[in-house]
Amino acid sequence: MKSVAKFVLAAMAAATLAGCSSIDVKPWDRDLLAKKSMQLDSAPLEAGLDDHIYFSKEASSGGRGFGGGGCGCN
Template sequence: MRIRTVNCIAILLGVLVIGGCSTLGVKPWQREILARPQMALNAEPIDAAIDDHIYFSKEAASGGRSFGGGGCGCN
């Protein structure tokens, strides 16, 4: 009986936790704050440009520093 109660509580807690995640996530049109310059990992443009050059030449990766473009991979 006691194990059953514990199980019930565990399941209930599990369901509660799942419900809590249902509304998470930033939508593309909610990136307002993320797109601010203050939110960039590196605010120094020259430093960022040098880093970008390294990433591009070593990893063939570019962009993705800020969210101003919208994150659809099309800008």
């Protein structure tokens, strides 16, 4: 029974990995992907200001992915 489960798991993993192998960006789509709004950081100046404010309040840097205030009551 375990070998069947391993086979099914391996088949699912192979299908998942092979599903994206034929995707490519067409030359006429590259202009859309190069737009500023498609970048991971579309507003670098605003992100830099947010980092500065966060660093000033928390006395730490990095890790922008979580919430919390600068009051120290967490």
